[in-house]
Amino acid sequence: MLPLPEPEMSLHVKEFCLVSIVFFLLFISLGTAGADPVARTESICNLGMIKGEAQKSCRVPIPADCSVANFPGYDEPWVDVSKAGRTSCQIDTQQTDWKTKIVGTCDECTSDQCSGRFSVMLNCTHNIPPANPEPATR
Numbered sequence: 855m856l857p858l859p860e861p862e863m864s865l866h867v868k869e870f871c872l873v874s875i876v877f878f879l880l881f882i883s884l885g886t887a888g889a890d891p892v893a894r895t896e897s898i899c900n901l902g903m904i905k906g907e908a909q910k911s912c913r914v915p916i917p918a919d920c921s922v923a924n925f926p927g928y929d930e931p932w933v934d935v936s937k938a939g940r941t942s943c944q945i946d947t948q949q950t951d952w953k954t955k956i957v958g959t960c961d962e963c964t965s966d967q968c969s970g971r972f973s974v975m976l977n978c979t980h981n982i983p984p985a986n987p988e989p990a991t992r
Contacts, residue, residue: 892977894923899972903941903963911946911959912972920978922952932975939968 899912916922925932931952937943941963949957958972 892979895920895976895978897974897976899958901958901960901970903939903960903968903970905963905966907963907968909959909961910970911949911957912970913949914956914958914972914974916952916954916956916974916976917978919980920976922956923975923977925975934971934973936971936973937969939963940965941968941970943970943972945972 897914897916899914901910901912903910923932924930933945933956935943935945935958937960941960943958943960946957946959949955956972956974958970960968960970
């Protein structure tokens, strides 16, 4: 079987492609020019419990130059709560202010071991903060 000849691209199509790429790159560079640099980072708090522990909390601090990111496409904070073992974990809405701290709480552990994980995505305008979870106070 003989190979088919490659179709040639017309000069107009090549010019259109080149101009499109140039305008796309220009649009991207103008869209980000003058904008504050934003770094996205994740802050996490983990806690562990043993059977019979009534409740445990941990605090995820939000640095001054950061804010809680919204989940892409939604007007909701980008927060993930997960657990292992027989317990239930949730964001403590009375202690959480969404500006300086987020507090996660896990209820009584009824299995041998339990754990909770609270993960928060942050938008930071300057430096990405170091991982430094603080214990919650009750």
